[in-house]
Amino acid sequence: xxxxxxxxxxxxxxxxxxxxxxxxxxxxxxxxxxxxxxxxxxxxxxxxxxxxxxxxxxxxxxxxxxxxxxxxxxxxxxxxxxxxxxxxxxxxxxxxxxxxxxxxxxxxxxxxxxxxxxxxxxxxxxxxxxxxxxxxxxxxxxxxxxxxxxxxxxxxxxxxxxxxxxxxxxxxxxxxxxxxxxxxxxxxxxxxxxxxxxxxxxxxxxxxxxxx
Numbered sequence: 579x580x581x582x583x584x585x586x587x588x589x590x591x592x593x594x595x596x597x598x599x600x601x602x603x604x605x606x607x608x609x610x611x612x613x614x615x616x617x618x619x620x621x622x623x624x625x626x627x628x629x630x631x632x633x634x635x636x637x638x639x640x641x642x643x644x645x646x647x648x649x650x651x652x653x654x655x656x657x658x659x660x661x662x663x664x665x666x667x668x669x670x671x672x673x674x675x676x677x678x679x680x681x682x683x684x685x686x687x688x689x690x691x692x693x694x695x696x697x698x699x700x701x702x703x704x705x706x707x708x709x710x711x712x713x714x715x716x717x718x719x720x721x722x723x724x725x726x727x728x729x730x731x732x733x734x735x736x737x738x739x740x741x742x743x744x745x746x747x748x749x750x751x752x753x754x755x756x757x758x759x760x761x762x763x764x765x766x767x768x769x770x771x772x773x774x775x776x777x778x779x780x781x782x783x784x785x786x787x788x789x790x
Contacts, residue, residue, distance in 0.1 A: 615745040616718045617788055621681030624789065625656045627668065627712075628686035628722075631752075632659025634774060636764030641771040644684075646778035647785060655684075664690045665704030672711050680717035682788055684781070685709065686752070688733065689724045689767070702736040709744045718788050719746040722781065724753055747788050752777045 626632045626644045634642020640649075648655040658674055660667070665687045675683070685708060691701040705721075712719050723737035734751065741748040753769070755776075756762040762773035769777065 613745050614718060614747055614788065615713050616716055617747075618790070619681045619716055619718045619788075621679045621715070621717050623656055623678040623680050624651075624653060624682045624684075624785075625658055625675065625678060625680050625717075626684040626686070627658045627672075627675070627708075628684070629659060629663040629690055630661035630768060631689065631724075631777075632657060632684075632686050633661050634659070635661055636768030637771050637774045641774055643774040643778040643781065646775060647684075647781060650778065650782050651786060651789065653789070662690060663687060664694060664696060665701050665708065666696075668708055669704055669711075672708060675712070675715060680712065680715055682718045682720055682747075682785065683712045684720045684722065684785070685712065685746075686722040686724070688737075692733070693767070698732045698736055701733075702740060705740055706744070709740065709746060713744065719744065720781070720785060720788065721746040721748050722752045723748065723750040725751050725757075747784050749781050749784050752780055 632642075632644060634644065637643075640646075642657075644655050644657050644659070656678060660671070663671075668687050685705070687705065687708070688701055691704075709719050709721070721737065721741055723734065725733050737748070737750065740746065753773075756769055756773045757766075762769055762776065764770040764773075
């Protein structure tokens with residue numbers, strides 16, 4: 579193959595090509611629109627519904643991920659985030675959607691359930707109730723996954739089951755790689771501006787695929 583330096587360059591090139599292909603495949607896979615329930619939706623409003631991550635706690639003005647997404651797609655996104663909400667709280671206030679004609683609802687809940695030691699089973703039963711309610715309104719659900727802890731747990735697989743059962747649009751673990759890194763976090767559970775920008779970047783390609 580040649581001198582060691584050339585071998586290293588070759589390996590680096592191959593790795594780079596592999597990572598690019600993996601990224602492209604992932605973007606395609608998670609942005610597919612076939613079989614997504616209610617797509618294309620006849621609604622008019624894009625809504626973000628969830629907890630403090632939707633509110634944007636830890637960010638500066640207009641640097642929460644919902645605002646960043648709105649800027650990127652050039653459309654308003656109604657922010658129905660409420661700090662501290664569990665999935666049970668979400669069910670109790672889901673009728674806030676009655677005031678709108680939802681086209682897409684970005685759903686981000688579950689992290690507070692973990693913090694309050696609500697069982698994974700109950701958390702995802704509640705998420706199922708929320709998804710069914712939103713879909714009954716004719717809207718597309720864009721489900722954002724979160725992980726219950728720093729390491730692998732049942733949250734990952736349960737979110738995927740919800741995606742598969744209800745045919746939602748889906749972005750897995752939006753906080754992946756952010757937890758525990760002071761570069762991206764304003765406190766132990768909330769991102770900073772950089773972290774929210776990363777989240778927006780993960781959600782954007784999927785969102786654009788379901789608002790057309």
